[in-house]
Amino acid sequence: MIFEAKEIILKNGIKAILKTPEITDAETFLNNIRTASGETDYLTRYAEEWESFTVEDEEKWISDNRKSKNNLVIACYIDGKAVGSCDITFFGDMKTSHRAGIGIAIIESYWNMGIGSAMFSELIKFAKEHKGTEILELEYLEGNERGKALYEKFGFKTVCVKPKICKLKDGTYQDLFYMQKEI
Numbered sequence: 001m002i003f004e005a006k007e008i009i010l011k012n013g014i015k016a017i018l019k020t021p022e023i024t025d026a027e028t029f030l031n032n033i034r035t036a037s038g039e040t041d042y043l044t045r046y047a048e049e050w051e052s053f054t055v056e057d058e059e060k061w062i063s064d065n066r067k068s069k070n071n072l073v074i075a076c077y078i079d080g081k082a083v084g085s086c087d088i089t090f091f092g093d094m095k096t097s098h099r100a101g102i103g104i105a106i107i108e109s110y111w112n113m114g115i116g117s118a119m120f121s122e123l124i125k126f127a128k129e130h131k132g133t134e135i136l137e138l139e140y141l142e143g144n145e146r147g148k149a150l151y152e153k154f155g156f157k158t159v160c161v162k163p164k165i166c167k168l169k170d171g172t173y174q175d176l177f178y179m180q181k182e183i
């Protein structure tokens with residue numbers, strides 16, 4: 001699926017473009033997810049776990065997403081460089097096609113600028129126009145107050161908690177909060 005380029009103005013007045021990534025963005029994308037995974041405990045992989053992913057793997061991921069009828073990726077570009085992205089998967093089986101799952105990650109130097117809100121706003125609009133979608137869902141890890149604030153702002157509600165889903169290198173466990181929003 002493709003989201004055509006749309007210009008937005010962030011909280012600090014900076015211009016940004018939201019659009020589906022191009023295959024030529026694969027290296028930047030891979031670097032971003034490695035960077036983001038090292039900057040936060042709220043993504044499910046450590047940075048080094050991305051080492052085995054190649055630019056070719058990422059190119060294939062972007063290409064598959066662009067062609068897919070079930071997945072949409074929206075990335076945010078500032079000065080031509082991707083700084084974060086979100087994605088939605090419309091589940092395809094007969095018993096689950098009323099649901100769609102959302103993920104998001106932005107690199108730290110661009111947090112709190114309204115990028116997450118701008119991407120969520122477009123993703124939700126897109127999902128509302130997708131026939132048959134009734135429920136949007138996402139998960140966040142314990143402690144991710146910024147993520148939680150963003151999701152609650154857009155009407156997501158925690159419907160269950162799965163205990164001890166992640167275990168950090170220092171032995172700390174994190175519960176996982178599963179949220180839904182009816183559209």
Ligand SMILES: CC(C)(COP(=O)(O)OP(=O)(O)OC[C@H]1O[C@@H](n2cnc3c(N)ncnc32)[C@H](O)[C@@H]1OP(=O)(O)O)[C@@H](O)C(=O)NCCC(=O)NCCS
Nearest residue numbers: 042104105106111112113114115116117140145146147149
């Ligand atoms: C979580 C994340 C997607 C949010 O994106 P963002 O662009 O920083 O979000 P926004 O700037 O649009 O909005 C953040 C909101 O959280 C609020 N916020 C920031 N820090 C907060 C905190 N510690 N506690 C509560 N609210 C907080 C901000 O005030 C803002 O709310 P507002 O728009 O009402 O003022 C981004 O920080 C990120 O990618 N983090 C690392 C990876 C991650 O956690 N991904 C999600 C996994 S579930």
